[in-house]
Amino acid sequence: MARRKPEDSNKGSPEWMTTYGDLVTLLLCFFVLLFSFSTIDNNKFKAIIQSMQGSLGVLDSGVIVQVDPLINTFPGDTRDEENDFKRIKEQMDDFIKENNLEKSVSLILDERGLLVRLLDATLFDSGKAEIKNEAKYIIEMISDVIMESGKNIRIEGHTDNVPINTEKFPSNWELSTTRAVNVLKYLIEVRNIEPWRLSAVGYGEYHPIDTNDTAEGRQNNRRVDIVIINSESNGN
Incomplete structure (x- = not known):
C-alpha cells in the first residue's frame, strides 16, 4: 500500500x-x-x-550606482543667501552714493561674504582710535544692515607701515586693534548688536591692499574692514 x-x-x-x-x-x-x-x-x-x-x-x-554626496546639500539655501548679500550690497551702494562716500567707503562681495571697507581718515583722526562724531552715522547705517542680516560680523583694523611709538600705541598692532575694538564697542553699546555676533582683530601693517611706497597707497592701507560673514566661511 x-x-x-x-x-x-x-x-x-x-x-x-x-x-x-x-x-x-x-x-x-x-x-x-x-x-x-x-x-x-x-x-x-x-x-x-x-x-x-x-x-x-x-x-x-x-550593481551600485555611484553619485555625488546628496545628504545635507541645500543649493536653494546657498542661492537665497547670495541673493540676500546682493540685496544688502545694493542698499548700501544707494546710501554711499546719496552721501557722496564713494572715495571713503567701498563694498566687496567675496568668499567670506560682504566686506565694507572704510578708510581710516573716514573714522579716525591721524594716530588716534576714537571714532569721529561725524563718522558715527556711517557706522549706524552699517549697523542697521547688520541687524537686518542676522549674520556674524568680523571687524578688522589695518595700518600702513609707517611706525608709531606713543605711550598709548607702542606699535601699529595696538593702533589697529584698538580701532577695531572701538568700532565693535560702538556697535554693542550704542547700536545694541548682540556681542556674540561680533569679533575684532588688528592686523597692523601686515595685510596691505596697496603699496606702502606712495602716499595714496599708504592711505588705502589704513582702513577698517567690516565683514558681514556668510554661513559657509564662519569668518575664516
Missing part, C-alpha cells in the same frame, strides 16, 4: 519575506524624509534610487 505524502503545513510566503518587506518599507520612508527635507536634483534622485535598488539586488549582480 502506497504511503501518502504529508501535506506541507507552512503555507504562504516564507518568513524571511516579512523581514525583507519591513526593510524595504523602512528604506522607502527614509528616502522620502530626505526628499522632504532637501532640494534634490532630479538626476541625482534617480541615481540614488538606482543605487538603492542595486544594493537590494534588483539590478544585475547588485
Whole structure:
C-alpha cells in the first residue's frame, strides 16, 4: 500500500519575506524624509534610487550606482543667501552714493561674504582710535544692515607701515586693534548688536591692499574692514 505524502503545513510566503518587506518599507520612508527635507536634483534622485535598488539586488549582480554626496546639500539655501548679500550690497551702494562716500567707503562681495571697507581718515583722526562724531552715522547705517542680516560680523583694523611709538600705541598692532575694538564697542553699546555676533582683530601693517611706497597707497592701507560673514566661511 502506497504511503501518502504529508501535506506541507507552512503555507504562504516564507518568513524571511516579512523581514525583507519591513526593510524595504523602512528604506522607502527614509528616502522620502530626505526628499522632504532637501532640494534634490532630479538626476541625482534617480541615481540614488538606482543605487538603492542595486544594493537590494534588483539590478544585475547588485550593481551600485555611484553619485555625488546628496545628504545635507541645500543649493536653494546657498542661492537665497547670495541673493540676500546682493540685496544688502545694493542698499548700501544707494546710501554711499546719496552721501557722496564713494572715495571713503567701498563694498566687496567675496568668499567670506560682504566686506565694507572704510578708510581710516573716514573714522579716525591721524594716530588716534576714537571714532569721529561725524563718522558715527556711517557706522549706524552699517549697523542697521547688520541687524537686518542676522549674520556674524568680523571687524578688522589695518595700518600702513609707517611706525608709531606713543605711550598709548607702542606699535601699529595696538593702533589697529584698538580701532577695531572701538568700532565693535560702538556697535554693542550704542547700536545694541548682540556681542556674540561680533569679533575684532588688528592686523597692523601686515595685510596691505596697496603699496606702502606712495602716499595714496599708504592711505588705502589704513582702513577698517567690516565683514558681514556668510554661513559657509564662519569668518575664516
